[in-house]
Amino acid sequence: MMGSSSGARDGTDSLACQLQRRVRVVGKIRPFTDSEAGGSSCRARVSVTRFDGDHALVAFDDQQTCRKDSYMLDWCYEQDENIDQIFTAEVKPLIEGLFRGHNGCVIAYGARGSGKSQLIQGSGQNPGLVMIALGEILAFANENRGSVTVSCYELSQDHIYDLLEPKDQEVLILEDAAKRIQLKGLSQIPVNSISDFKKLSFHGCNMGKSCLKLPDDSTVRSHRGLIVYLSSVDKESNSSLIGKINFVCLADYEDIKQKGNARPQLAESTKINKSLYTLLNIVCALNSGENFIPYRESKLTRLLQDFLCKASRAVLITCLNPTICQDTLSAVNLASRSCQVANRHQCRSAKVIKSGSKFNQSCSRSIVGIHVRAVSQKKTEISQCASSEKKVYGTPYAIRRRSLQLGSLGTCLSEKQKNGFPSAIRKKKMPIGSSPPNKSESRKANSRVDIVAAVDTCSQRNIVLDYLGGDCPMLEEESCESVGPNCVENIMPKGGDCYTNENTFVQDTVVGLGCDEKMTADPIDGTKDEIQKIFVNEDQSSPPLSARLREISNSLKLLSTQTTTIGTPNTDMTSTKEINKEKPDPKTPGVPFAVRLENEPKFDCIGSPQDIFKTRSTGLKTYLAQECLAFLNSANKEELKGLKGIGEKRATYILQLREESSEPFKNMDDLKEIGLSRKQINAMMSQVLGDF
Numbered sequence: 001m002m003g004s005s006s007g008a009r010d011g012t013d014s015l016a017c018q019l020q021r022r023v024r025v026v027g028k029i030r031p032f033t034d035s036e037a038g039g040s041s042c043r044a045r046v047s048v049t050r051f052d053g054d055h056a057l058v059a060f061d062d063q064q065t066c067r068k069d070s071y072m073l074d075w076c077y078e079q080d081e082n083i084d085q086i087f088t089a090e091v092k093p094l095i096e097g098l099f100r101g102h103n104g105c106v107i108a109y110g111a112r113g114s115g116k117s118q119l120i121q122g123s124g125q126n127p128g129l130v131m132i133a134l135g136e137i138l139a140f141a142n143e144n145r146g147s148v149t150v151s152c153y154e155l156s157q158d159h160i161y162d163l164l165e166p167k168d169q170e171v172l173i174l175e176d177a178a179k180r181i182q183l184k185g186l187s188q189i190p191v192n193s194i195s196d197f198k199k200l201s202f203h204g205c206n207m208g209k210s211c212l213k214l215p216d217d218s219t220v221r222s223h224r225g226l227i228v229y230l231s232s233v234d235k236e237s238n239s240s241l242i243g244k245i246n247f248v249c250l251a252d253y254e255d256i257k258q259k260g261n262a263r264p265q266l267a268e269s270t271k272i273n274k275s276l277y278t279l280l281n282i283v284c285a286l287n288s289g290e291n292f293i294p295y296r297e298s299k300l301t302r303l304l305q306d307f308l309c310k311a312s313r314a315v316l317i318t319c320l321n322p323t324i325c326q327d328t329l330s331a332v333n334l335a336s337r338s339c340q341v342a343n344r345h346q347c348r349s350a351k352v353i354k355s356g357s358k359f360n361q362s363c364s365r366s367i368v369g370i371h372v373r374a375v376s377q378k379k380t381e382i383s384q385c386a387s388s389e390k391k392v393y394g395t396p397y398a399i400r401r402r403s404l405q406l407g408s409l410g411t412c413l414s415e416k417q418k419n420g421f422p423s424a425i426r427k428k429k430m431p432i433g434s435s436p437p438n439k440s441e442s443r444k445a446n447s448r449v450d451i452v453a454a455v456d457t458c459s460q461r462n463i464v465l466d467y468l469g470g471d472c473p474m475l476e477e478e479s480c481e482s483v484g485p486n487c488v489e490n491i492m493p494k495g496g497d498c499y500t501n502e503n504t505f506v507q508d509t510v511v512g513l514g515c516d517e518k519m520t521a522d523p524i525d526g527t528k529d530e531i532q533k534i535f536v537n538e539d540q541s542s543p544p545l546s547a548r549l550r551e552i553s554n555s556l557k558l559l560s561t562q563t564t565t566i567g568t569p570n571t572d573m574t575s576t577k578e579i580n581k582e583k584p585d586p587k588t589p590g591v592p593f594a595v596r597l598e599n600e601p602k603f604d605c606i607g608s609p610q611d612i613f614k615t616r617s618t619g620l621k622t623y624l625a626q627e628c629l630a631f632l633n634s635a636n637k638e639e640l641k642g643l644k645g646i647g648e649k650r651a652t653y654i655l656q657l658r659e660e661s662s663e664p665f666k667n668m669d670d671l672k673e674i675g676l677s678r679k680q681i682n683a684m685m686s687q688v689l690g691d692f
């Protein structure tokens with residue numbers, strides 16, 4: 001059912017690398033539920049390939065749509081691995097840290113129904129991580145004259161509530177003189193045994209039953225957590241030790257883009273997602289050794305500040321549905337990005353991952369971000385790029401604040417480097433009906449679609465592709481130069497065909513990574529197959545600017561010829577949002593433009609032709625603005641740069657914003673935040689109109 005597993009988590013190099021990581025990012029695929037078992041959803045769709053050391057590739061294969069997505073995580077537990085195993089490998093080390101007075105954090109993150117509650121809380125027969133951990137902590141406390149207390153909280157809509165002793169007032173986050181977080185108003189209840197704990201009333205329910213489990217109300221989503229405090233006496237020094245560990249069950253991740261913006265829970269979802277993004281940024285920043293960690297960006301991260309810091313250790317467990325589910329794909333994509341960006345810092349090897357289009361796009365965005373970070377932080381280090389051991393990156397938050405101030409971006413780069421940036425991500429359109437390339441051509445083509453991700457040196461033997469140093473015969477010189485001589489490792493898989501159709505673009509992503517040593521050219525057994533499996537066979541890049549403009553132009557033409565339609569608007573106004581969303585159809589829309597205008601007034605009642613014209617032009621403007629925004633929210637860098645007022649810097653910045661929020665531009669005023677003046681916005685709009 002599950003894919004092959006290879007390797008073990010015992011590589012010493014890997015261990016050394018992992019020890020530096022403050023937050024491990026792992027996955028857990030939940031077993032099929034009774035209703036799923038035996039159904040069509042039960043077909044093998046998720047596979048895990050583990051590599052020597054601490055990395056695992058999770059591949060989703062949707063047989064119906066032929067879509068394949070693969071994500072690299074620090075590790076992934078398969079369906080048949082139980083919670084005890086996760087406890088031993090991931091949580092026990094944190095508990096041992098707790099015994100020495102260190103804080104720890106266990107976070108369950110994932111889509112709805114992915115097994116978060118089961119993992120953290122468990123059920124009557126199968127204790128979750130909390131219960132297993134508490135058993136060990138209590139045993140330790142009894143042996144070491146220690147005491148244990150617990151708190152339980154809920155973070156909903158940016159308000160924190162005490163679940164053990166509910167009060168009218170919310171819990172406040174304060175910082176003491178030593179900069180430690182104090183949760184004012186959150187009760188701590190002493191616990192001496194598991195049975196004591198089971199008797200606790202968690203907001204009207206018992207821990208063993210439904211604590212940390214949200215009520216079955218799809219409109220309410222919140223983060224919940226249980227903190228266990230341990231105070232003990234160190235036998236050797238006889239000093240007192242105080243540590244705490246937080247078990248967090250995050251609210252379900254929902255991909256807002258996919259669900260549409262018209263839902264009543266949109267504001268709630270947006271808030272929750274923002275807090276999740278911030279959390280993942282923190283994970284990334286911590287693992288990358290950033291100095292500045294943007295805790296204040298959300299209440300969740302502020303609340304977790306003491307548990308997610310340089311002095312503590314944590315594990316983020318991404319719970320995965322075993323069947324294809326867009327929310328799960330998006331959730332694991334984000335988790336994977338956060339650990340891969342961190343990996344680029346920590347380890348100096350490279351691995352190529354070929355995966356579905358979403359992953360490609362997101363990777364390339366991250367990669368762009370990395371370049372920006374490098375540039376913004378220390379110009380002189382650009383030429384050394386990732387080969388430098390120095391930390392040169394900023395957090396996404398910092399980037400957002402900094403990136404538009406990079407007035408000297410162009411000047412701080414040598415001419416070659418300047419050229420290198422845009423060319424690092426190139427597009428190649430495959431001709432219509434072109435026949436599949438032969439093997440050697442295919443190799444060349446493949447070299448253009450590689451996604452490069454940095455991973456642990458220890459896992460190089462298992463790398464799913466051929467690694468090429470500067471002497472690779474297949475390597476195109478152009479590719480090498482695009483990222484500079486010192487920092488580029490060009491990577492190209494063996495075999496695997498890359499066919500594209502008319503609208504498919506192949507994205508070149510060549511990333512500068514500091515690799516200390518060359519990897520062997522041959523992947524381990526079976527990995528070649530894996531390459532095929534995860535190879536990009538589709539790429540859903542956003543349609544080119546010309547296609548988008550053509551769509552608008554056609555729509556406008558339609559308007560001018562279909563006055564009768566305007567006079568009798570279709571009642572199906574809901575189609576408006578659908579058409580204007582993330583994945584616009586590059587073809588001429590089938591629905592007449594007039595009926596797609598949002599809030600379109602009834603023209604019959606307006607009066608004179610002049611009034612009708614005015615009303616229509618308002619609608620047109622609204623539509624055009626929406627198209628512009630949708631375009632800015634989805635276009636790739638080159639397309640963005642095709643717009644007036646958007647150059648390299650601004651395009652990079654926009655991509656960066658999109659990493660943090662799926663839809664950063666919701667109205668025209670948001671464009672001012674990227675430094676566009678009203679005049680520039682108008683010019684951009686006129687450019688679009690000019691094509692008509």
Ligand SMILES: Nc1ncnc2c1ncn2[C@@H]1O[C@H](COP(=O)(O)OP(=O)(O)OP(=O)(O)O)[C@@H](O)[C@H]1O
Pocket residue numbers: 030031032033083110111112113114115116117118119213214252319
């Ligand atoms: N390890 C497991 N063993 C057996 N069943 C599991 C396991 N993990 C999850 N499940 C089952 O999967 C389903 C979803 O699990 P769970 O309720 O924990 O997910 P969730 O992410 O907390 O969902 P929600 O967000 O809706 O609360 C449940 O029916 C649960 O019994």
